[in-house]
Amino acid sequence: MNKCFISRRRRLCNLLQEKGLEVLIITQPANLYYLTGFTGEAGALVAMRAEAALIIDGRFTVQAREEARGVSIRLQKSTLPEAVGRFLRAARVKRVGYDPAALSVAQFRELRRAAGGGRVWRELSGLVEGLRAQKDPSEIAQIRNAARLASNVLIDILKLLKPGVREFEIAAEIEYQMRRRGASGPAFQTIVAFGERSALPHARPTGRKLGKKELVVLDLGAILGHYCSDITRTVFVGRAPERIRHWYRAVREAQAAAVAAARAGVECGEVDGAARRVLAGYRLDRYFVHSTGHGLGLEVHEEPRVAQGQKQRLKPGSTITIEPGVYVPGTGGIRIEDDVAVLPEGSEVLTRVPRDFIEL
Amino acid sequence: MNKCFISRRRRLCNLLQEKGLEVLIITQPANLYYLTGFTGEAGALVAMRAEAALIIDGRFTVQAREEARGVSIRLQKSTLPEAVGRFLRAARVKRVGYDPAALSVAQFRELRRAAGGGRVWRELSGLVEGLRAQKDPSEIAQIRNAARLASNVLIDILKLLKPGVREFEIAAEIEYQMRRRGASGPAFQTIVAFGERSALPHARPTGRKLGKKELVVLDLGAILGHYCSDITRTVFVGRAPERIRHWYRAVREAQAAAVAAARAGVECGEVDGAARRVLAGYRLDRYFVHSTGHGLGLEVHEEPRVAQGQKQRLKPGSTITIEPGVYVPGTGGIRIEDDVAVLPEGSEVLTRVPRDFIEL
Numbered sequence A, B: 001m002n003k004c005f006i007s008r009r010r011r012l013c014n015l016l017q018e019k020g021l022e023v024l025i026i027t028q029p030a031n032l033y034y035l036t037g038f039t040g041e042a043g044a045l046v047a048m049r050a051e052a053a054l055i056i057d058g059r060f061t062v063q064a065r066e067e068a069r070g071v072s073i074r075l076q077k078s079t080l081p082e083a084v085g086r087f088l089r090a091a092r093v094k095r096v097g098y099d100p101a102a103l104s105v106a107q108f109r110e111l112r113r114a115a116g117g118g119r120v121w122r123e124l125s126g127l128v129e130g131l132r133a134q135k136d137p138s139e140i141a142q143i144r145n146a147a148r149l150a151s152n153v154l155i156d157i158l159k160l161l162k163p164g165v166r167e168f169e170i171a172a173e174i175e176y177q178m179r180r181r182g183a184s185g186p187a188f189q190t191i192v193a194f195g196e197r198s199a200l201p202h203a204r205p206t207g208r209k210l211g212k213k214e215l216v217v218l219d220l221g222a223i224l225g226h227y228c229s230d231i232t233r234t235v236f237v238g239r240a241p242e243r244i245r246h247w248y249r250a251v252r253e254a255q256a257a258a259v260a261a262a263r264a265g266v267e268c269g270e271v272d273g274a275a276r277r278v279l280a281g282y283r284l285d286r287y288f289v290h291s292t293g294h295g296l297g298l299e300v301h302e303e304p305r306v307a308q309g310q311k312q313r314l315k316p317g318s319t320i321t322i323e324p325g326v327y328v329p330g331t332g333g334i335r336i337e338d339d340v341a342v343l344p345e346g347s348e349v350l351t352r353v354p355r356d357f358i359e360l
Helices: A002-018 A029-036 A058-067 A080-091 A105-115 A127-133 A137-160 A167-180 A195-199 A242-261 A268-281 B002-018 B029-036 B058-067 B080-091 B105-115 B127-133 B137-160 B167-180 B195-199 B242-261 B268-281
Strands: A023-026 A044-048 A052-056 A072-075 A095-098 A120-123 A191-194 A214-220 A222-224 A231-237 A293-295 A302-306 A319-322 A325-328 A332-335 A338-342 A347-349 B023-026 B044-048 B052-056 B072-075 B095-098 B120-123 B191-194 B214-220 B222-224 B231-237 B293-295 B302-306 B319-322 B325-328 B332-335 B338-342 B347-349
Touching: A002 A023, A002 A029, A002 A044, A002 A127, A023 A029, A023 A080, A029 A044, A029 A052, A029 A127, A044 A080, A052 A058, A052 A080, A058 A072, A080 A105, A095 A105, A105 B105, A127 A302, A137 A167, A137 A214, A137 A222, A137 A231, A137 A319, A137 A338, A167 A191, A167 A214, A167 B167, A191 A195, A195 A214, A195 A325, A195 A332, A214 A332, A231 A242, A231 A332, A242 A268, A242 A319, A242 A325, A242 A332, A242 A338, A268 A302, A268 A319, A302 A319, B002 B023, B002 B029, B002 B044, B002 B127, B023 B029, B023 B080, B029 B044, B029 B052, B029 B127, B044 B080, B052 B058, B052 B080, B058 B072, B080 B105, B095 B105, B127 B302, B137 B167, B137 B214, B137 B222, B137 B231, B137 B319, B137 B338, B167 B191, B167 B214, B191 B195, B195 B214, B195 B325, B195 B332, B214 B332, B231 B242, B231 B332, B242 B268, B242 B319, B242 B325, B242 B332, B242 B338, B268 B302, B268 B319, B302 B319
Parallel strands: A023 A095, A052 A072, A095 A120, B023 B095, B052 B072, B095 B120
Antiparallel strands: A023 A044, A044 A052, A191 A214, A214 A231, A293 A302, A293 A319, A319 A338, A325 A332, A338 A347, B023 B044, B044 B052, B191 B214, B214 B231, B293 B302, B293 B319, B319 B338, B325 B332, B338 B347
């Protein structure tokens, strides 16, 4: 993997040169990993044209030396912003890029104070995120592995959906099965929602028991080899009433339309629109209360946003979720989610669980 | 619980009044829960003298109505900072407090732009965190429950430490056992470090197998009823060499000294110093590369910091970890950690696992 970190830093340096900057300050953990291999949860990378310095606290010294080869490691002796500021002052750099979305008002002030006067501060949002949004084939392979793992766990877990089981028991089993298959953990807090709780798109598992004749939403993802997956299926325990089947058909069709729309060159808003138009045809669009999807990779939510009005275009290497849903407060909700990698020609659906309505 | 949220909001309003502010903007999820009961991972509370408004996106509408009683719920139709800004403009408030550590440079700019001119912006860091740092008896009871749960899991897991088992298998078992006992999840990524990997204070579990005659560091915590616990024990598989026993004795003694020092009225730096002095007596202080502890509650790391030079004084209700360690790169590390609640008289150690050196 060493080589890929070097080539990513080189691409970043070329971007900096294009923009007339000497350095870029990077603090988001996923960006630190992407550029150096460092997996600590805190630190700052000062990316410069010729080299890069990773500034970290004492907890991470050994880890940084092991993981971030080819990068100079510096131990912070104060807060992180102050240490970065002092480093910039000592390095006498003039034009400094930073991401205003990644530094708090307080951190930025401390950084500037420690860096001293005479520096030009330039905002550069999402530069590394932009590189990350376009996955190379080895990254897509990692996400595929994470997606297969989550798919297999989801299929196995369906057997445990018997009346009387509790939401948090199913969530515990899901995360345990992920770990047993080598995941470093869940990519986000696993959602297990029974009955009317399925109407909450972000329901946290509770002690609620599964009844007879109820909806079940399972939304889970695994981190495997640093990359995330994210899959949702909605099933019914017992025989579903016609109204639920109708909703399911609508979501199934909306999801398929959005998956089909996800191709290189298409605007993200168009993919969202494809799902939304189908639901509007069923007069269910007002129950679709979130966006159609999001990029996924080192983080479970990353660029691009697959939402209304998003002009950003998909490219080969874009890897996104497609997850429309319908949520009827007090009654229940349905969501179907897959992970899709955009290829030079067409796309590949990375998650592998049947999408037909399952009645258990 | 409803009543406690109301009384917390009232205490916050009194603070605002003292400081001559009309509103405070709150965005940290733990603060949102503390003041309203809302458990969504995004949103903003605008705390005003007479009322409070919770601004959230469509994913959380139903959940917010269920959880945040007595608070007016508003659906954001744009980004969160823009929605908060528009709300402030419509409410015609003049003096607005915000936390510079909780808003990014970009968020704050968007917020100010949407709020329009004529407003006075006042920085107020850590106001809610200050309230949270002093736990009431029902909060200490929650942390005690979370600490007991983690303690029981740790004791049970020791049986699984046999040569050949992998770090991530033990981590999976730990988190599964937590969930089975009702935890909503781990309070942080569980640390399981074998052999020389125990020298990494923040080691992530890998596929490394446990050998014969090796150190094992287990650092785990559970979230139960929204509150966190955090416990570490270091054991030896086989009979430990004298050097390891010597290190263990030093850490054990340092930890006991810091626990004894943790009393109402004592400066946090003093508690850290108590541990550090013992290790200096053993000439091991240079291997103690982090601070002695941190507050814990709704978050696993919160106020106060138990670190060198911290002048903040412990109060009845302060709940902290005490976790000195010794880390010898390439060889191994030892850490012992307990959770301690400071009481009006003395303190209570909430975690319950023997601290004597265990050789398995």
